[in-house]
Amino acid sequence: MNAYQPHAAEHTFVLFDVLRAHEQLAELPAMAEHADTALLTQVIEEAGKFVGEVVAPLNREGDEVGAQWRNGAVTMPPGFRDAYQAFWQAGWPSLASATEDGGQGLPCVLEAVLHEMLNAANHGWTMAPGLLHGAYECIRHHGSDALKARYLDKLASGEWLATMCLTEPHAGSDLGLASTRALPLPDGHYALSGTKIFISGGDHDLSDNIVHLVLARLPDAPPGPKGLSLFVVPKFEADGSRSAVHCERIEEKMGLHGSPTCVMRFDAARAAIIGEPGKGLNAMFVMMNSARLLVGLQGVGLLDAAWQKASAYAQERRQMRAPGTSSKVGEADLIALHPAMQRILGTQRAWIDAGRVIAYRTALELDIQKHHPDAARRDAAARWCSLVTPVLKSAWTEQAFSGASACLQVFGGHGYVREWGIEQHVRDARVSMIYEGTNEIQAIDLLVRKTLPDGAASLRALLAELAEDSADPRARAALERFEHFVRHAVVAATTPQGTASVDRPYWLADDFLRALALLLMAWAWSRIAAAESGGKPSAGAAFWRWVWPEFEMRMTLMDNTLAEA
């Protein structure tokens, strides 16, 4: 079975025809020179070529050989180091980094397209550069001048790779329980001691140095999240000496074998602080928010990779007569003609295409949030990113897993054997529902942290914006209905003035996020339909027929929860 191949035209269609990205970028002084469809298309085509020719062919062996741990060091699967060296030397990691740090200053949305393709092609390999841009942003915004001087250009270029060291054995979703200690040293540095787990790329041989960003606790720090500070520990010091951080072992996992998930031991490792003591989580959240968008893009990409395989197989394999077909070629019809297979493929396509619109729009809003001259527009962009990112992360990683499983079903028994490569997507995709904040935590983030505190004002503004931008009457009506429901039912029943128990929003959260995901899809399909020339076959019909009815079910589920005593 052939490896995933990017099709640049599918991505540029969403960017330019659906989202009019070039027009939006033209409004940003820092980006105006890049607001050129020909230039952006060329970058996307080159990216597609690199991904298809260099990264995608390594995916299978990445799964089968996997990252290997021996005597404290990790060896990556065959070809991974060469591909990574070619990747950074070609300038791909620095696409959206600032020109003053040696970057190319291109828009974030371009990096989003690149990462969607990379994840579709090789999820394991892409984990390594996945955290790079976040680490770069984190040091850029919070690091001292000395730290910037030492790390910024290496991270911008991708010559060095980075990790996020957060989780500990007893501190997963609840980082406040972390207990790694940082003792001040006389020279202003710190000695870090503790064990971090689930560290993606904690060790590897892709790059000549690895920069660890680590959450730890100063001796006088209070318990809980406010006692956490952020530190940087390089694998190799400036003088070339090896620092006291080591990979103790790597996890045996369900999938994602191309990415080593490391247990990292810090033995009084020499560290520098990033930002202020006790503000570690704030600094880290800069990384986590951009990481969440990338995980959402993983969802879209992984689902597209699975869809490509299943769609190709359905056009090759013949079993039984399909109902109502008149063709008499051979003894059986292509399985692509069977209704159950058409439903599976159409449904996944509906998720992929809408997810791409939503993800690219979010990346574009990141560019707008950074660079738009109008503060009100920047606020609207921040609102979009804040509210839509958890929805994208949660709903599209869920779909990457369940949809890849549906694509596996197209292969019948051949899907369950490794030969065809489809089962790898299912195993790989599963982790995306967990990391960067579990999907349940995304739902709580959306409703409890971001919607209820301002009485849903931000959310309602987002809904109004979507409704205004939706030509399809079904989308518009549902958005208005949901806005009404949020205002009159959710807010009323969950504010302290209400009679509700304090846990009610937590019972609502999953359905609430899911309803918003479907509304975003309805908006996206309305936009896609408006951009389509008409002759092109589209998964919009599959969306309205097979996916959309879930919205009503989510409303019922929420009504039931609100009706609980």
Next chain:
Amino acid sequence: MNAYQPHAAEHTFVLFDVLRAHEQLAELPAMAEHADTALLTQVIEEAGKFVGEVVAPLNREGDEVGAQWRNGAVTMPPGFRDAYQAFWQAGWPSLASATEDGGQGLPCVLEAVLHEMLNAANHGWTMAPGLLHGAYECIRHHGSDALKARYLDKLASGEWLATMCLTEPHAGSDLGLASTRALPLPDGHYALSGTKIFISGGDHDLSDNIVHLVLARLPDAPPGPKGLSLFVVPKFEADGSRSAVHCERIEEKMGLHGSPTCVMRFDAARAAIIGEPGKGLNAMFVMMNSARLLVGLQGVGLLDAAWQKASAYAQERRQMRAPGTSSKVGEADLIALHPAMQRILGTQRAWIDAGRVIAYRTALELDIQKHHPDAARRDAAARWCSLVTPVLKSAWTEQAFSGASACLQVFGGHGYVREWGIEQHVRDARVSMIYEGTNEIQAIDLLVRKTLPDGAASLRALLAELAEDSADPRARAALERFEHFVRHAVVAATTPQGTASVDRPYWLADDFLRALALLLMAWAWSRIAAAESGGKPSAGAAFWRWVWPEFEMRMTLMDNTLAEA
């Protein structure tokens, strides 16, 4: 993490308190002597002990070491052969075989309980004896006296194991495309040549002989399914010589590593015919129908095994404060107190408990179908088995996979690493959606083959029976509504007199099966509620709150399909 442990009381509650199995068995002359709750409870307790002590502990190594192929022979994982030898020597395979064949003549429903436990404990190991009873029944009903004399007692006792050799590289769901040839030999036997794939247990070292039942085509056979005949080829002939059937390789799979999935090559292998030429598929369907019930039981068992692990973990792991809790033990609450985790665990429990009621009822109806003195009651039993088996197989294998994945989510990142064993359930469960007829084929079987041909008369009789047996008004109302919908909408729109296109039932089938699954659950929860003493906590509330709203969505989906031009 501890291995799965059966809890006999959960199974006897369903059998005796919910289903009143002892009263139903008392009406069957052949079973009346076994219609004793004390006797049946003792068998179930002994089965639970064997499963928990002997079979469950081998599950993990079965996955990690897996079945190994070397030079044409398969070696099973450590401990598998000893456990199997102990299993058949203790008489477990012969539970429901006829006493005249050396069996114990106990009811099928007891075998169902045993197989649910076995599959929960060790899906891979249980694949081996999984086909035994079907092979026994097949030869018992269709074999010549000579075949019976040679095989029946060995299969009844389980001293020899059996396979079903159906699939070929180009004939999966569409067995009519099979091309394995059977040439008549002068002595009345046949020489079989061809390659069969996906043969579970095609070779192994569990038993001293393996009996292959093989679909093949006589020289003058017509193309398609009516040209298939059924043959038996033993691994070892009566004189001890090795027959010309060999395992060429085993598949690398997503999971189920404890069961070798074999490519079997027949090189003019000496074979005997079972039943009449051209009636092979009929004879094989006897095996497939009982196999489908067993696969449904796999779904229930695998989900229960995943639930046991997740529930135990949720009672151990602490992360964050749960909303509204007043406990101040330590710095964080048990994750079992978090609403999102309660929803996951309650939802899966709702599926497991209802699935068990439906599966045991189906097994009981098999006993009734075989042994009831009243022909009308036998017909009703046959109707139940025919209509409910595809629903059970499809909906509960789907839930075993998606529900095991939900249970994995309870573990967060720890769920994705192999250490805790939960990810194995997800990988193992996935195959059950494919084999014994894909879930899409079950849906077509239910609607196109079993419901529409008699104008839904059988289905409507089933719905009426369920409604009469449901004390819960929600269940009763929904069953009556569905009956009306089937009669007025589905049948009218899909009969040749209607204007519908011939493919419409195929577009409806998946939602139709799913709606019936939910109705069966509503009936089952109505029955469970009636049997419960009241004080016991129950997942019934989780069913009505979280699972049931899907019914309305399925009705909408079907309305949409019926409204299509």
